Amino acid sequence: MNHRQLRYFCEVARQGTLARAAERLCVAPTAISMQIAQLEQGLGGELFDRAVKPMALTALGRFFLPRALQLLDHGEQLEKEARDIAVGNAGWLGIGFVRSVMNSFLPAAVRRFRALRPGVRLELIEMLSEHQAEHLRSGRIQIGLSRYARLPEPPADLRHTVLFEDPFLVALPAEHPLAAQAVLSVTALQEMELISYPKDPQSSFAQNITAILQAAGVRPRVGHEAIEIHTALGLVAAGLGYAVVGASVARRGTADVAFVPLQGLDARTTVLTVTRADDQGPLTASMLQALDQAARDIQAN
Missing domain, CATH: 3.40.190.10 (Periplasmic binding protein-like II)
Structure with missing residues (x-):
């Protein structure tokens, strides 16, 4: 059973004939007939009563139709969500931050990011600078906002970017x-x-x-x-x-x-972002831009 078979079956059930379903789907009726036959073979029973015109659903077909429609709907939703995540319009982003940045540029950066990517769930986690590396490596956060009185040398697997x-x-x-x-x-x-x-x-x-x-x-x-x-x-x-x-x-x-x-x-004191050196994701890049702009704004005012 595959997505095409489910799609063809549901369209024939809606239209009542192979010809009308083929016209709606822009495929040959024989292609639809072959896919439905393969679906029926896999299920072990007929989905349509072909002795009547228009074709009617069998008991198996009536059982199968609402579940097939639900699977198609879930598949379309999954495809949309995956596309949104791929281009950075949806997903999840974890940010570890020292509390002092909440007094300055972080709120403005969050507002800017949410205006650009409203479908992304942000998780803001308060943590000291020295604790952020382990959470970056574990994947709990994607960005750390740190403050140091004396800036340390970054580890090879992490990237430090000074904000101000x-x-x-x-x-x-x-x-x-x-x-x-x-x-x-x-x-x-x-x-x-x-x-x-x-x-x-x-x-x-x-x-x-x-x-x-x-x-x-x-x-x-x-x-x-x-x-x-x-x-x-x-x-x-x-x-x-x-x-x-x-x-x-x-x-x-x-x-x-x-x-x-x-x-x-x-x-x-130095305020900086910390990210994994191998993180090239669009959500991370978008938030880093928002943080950089918010930091520039407070320094200009």
């Missing part, structure tokens, strides 16, 4: 006396406690921030460790210390936290 370099700001309690300054000397942080993040054994971000502050002449005193950046900013708002963040994080700041540029701290 983000200058550091200090996050202070909004009521702190230093929060009103336009620019703050990095040495002014010496008397305050650092709120370090993320607290994760695989992440080097917190250690790199400490090393960057030390290189700038500050001996940071870690007062609290937060698992992720939003918790760190909450601790800042509570007056428990300061945090060092990328400037793009301040785009969605809250009224109880002030973000002040730092003088004497020339280091920057």
Whole structure:
């Protein structure tokens, strides 16, 4: 039993004669007759009563017709979905992201992508930069959005594409006396406690921030460790210390936290996409374009 046999059978059942079915299908009546005969041979019984005009369905034919129509419908739907996936109009895309990018360009990139490819299901999974490689390799995600204080060398099987370099700001309690300054000397942080993040054994971000502050002449005193950046900013708002963040994080700041540029701290954090080196899929390419454009937009504004 094949797709052609099912199609020919269903059309003859609709039209009542081989001649009308052949005309609708633009094939010879003998071709239809041969295919239906082969179908009947495979099923072990006749589908049509050929002794009457127009041909009538047998009991087997009446049983078989609705199921054959359903199979044809499923086959057409499968073909359409496969075509949509092949050209990138449907499917699934997993994106792993560090939480700080949700404060800047990621929402705009998602809106742009969904406008272009509304049939694609997006799964956004929050994960630290150091955890993204394993999920890229396993296929759980196709794109990682990472942030590094010191950019590592990419493994051979992964591709790093820098989106932008983000200058550091200090996050202070909004009521702190230093929060009103336009620019703050990095040495002014010496008397305050650092709120370090993320607290994760695989992440080097917190250690790199400490090393960057030390290189700038500050001996940071870690007062609290937060698992992720939003918790760190909450601790800042509570007056428990300061945090060092990328400037793009301040785009969605809250009224109880002030973000002040730092003088004497020339280091920057790098925001980048991470993909498998062998991934040439249209969905990945389309999302990478959306991310790149959204990142360019926030840097221009």
